[in-house]
Amino acid sequence: MNLKNRRAWLFVAAPVVIALSSAVGYTYADRNEQQPQAARQAEIAAKSRQVMPFDLDRTTHRFTKTGTGGVQTVTADDPADARQVELIRQHLTEETAAFRKGDYGDPASIHGGEMPGLRELEQGHTRIATRYAQTPSGAQITYTTSDPGLIKALHAWFDAQVTDHGQHAEHG
Numbered sequence: 001m002n003l004k005n006r007r008a009w010l011f012v013a014a015p016v017v018i019a020l021s022s023a024v025g026y027t028y029a030d031r032n033e034q035q036p037q038a039a040r041q042a043e044i045a046a047k048s049r050q051v052m053p054f055d056l057d058r059t060t061h062r063f064t065k066t067g068t069g070g071v072q073t074v075t076a077d078d079p080a081d082a083r084q085v086e087l088i089r090q091h092l093t094e095e096t097a098a099f100r101k102g103d104y105g106d107p108a109s110i111h112g113g114e115m116p117g118l119r120e121l122e123q124g125h126t127r128i129a130t131r132y133a134q135t136p137s138g139a140q141i142t143y144t145t146s147d148p149g150l151i152k153a154l155h156a157w158f159d160a161q162v163t164d165h166g167q168h169a170e171h172g
Contacts, residue, residue: 041166047110048165054087056168059138063158064172069128069143070154071172072161079137092139096132099125099141107157111164117157124150 048056054074058081062073074092076084095106102125104118111118121128129144143154162169 037163037166040164044110044164044166045168048168051106051110053091054084056165058084059088059168061161061165061169062172063162063169065155065158066144067151069145069151070158071140071142072158073135073138073140073172075135075138085138088138089134092141093132096130096141099128099130099143101125107161111160115157116160117153117155120150120153121157124153128154 045056054076058077060075060077062071062075064071064073072092074088076088078084098104098106099121102122104122107115108118124145124147127145127147128150129142131142131144133140133142145151145154158171162171
């Protein structure tokens with residue numbers, strides 16, 4: 001191959017090689033991002049089983065953001081599963097009482113003390129109205145505040161929980 005043909009070949013081949021390299025690199029990077037997230041979710045599930053009395057695989061956490069805070073709902077996947085419903089209600093009753101006192105120790109022990117929004121919620125708990133209510137297949141906690149910083153903290157806290165709990169949680 002003479003020099004002129006070699007340059008022409010490189011002119012055509014170089015963009016193809018770069019595109020393929022980028023695609024392979026993207027797939028590898030994407031796979032690396034998913035692996036730590038899957039490991040984190042498995043770790044969170046294991047820690048959750050130490051704190052929450054109900055079965056994560058038979059219940060769903062739902063986090064619904066509102067303009068004044070949000071609603072955290074936990075339901076039994078089978079509404080006829082009276083034991084799971086009872087355990088959900090027991091746990092959320094206890095969590096509501098703790099949150100009213102600024103005690104976010106259970107979420108911290110599951111997600112870590114640096115969980116987004118956690119510090120702000122602990123420090124601003126007196127400015128958050130926290131209300132427990134039963135639902136047909138579980139219970140919910142409603143968080144209400146007029147403080148924009150605490151609303152932002154609640155939303156960040158909800159997002160972190162959905163990400164950390166993976167298949168066991170969803171946005172409402």
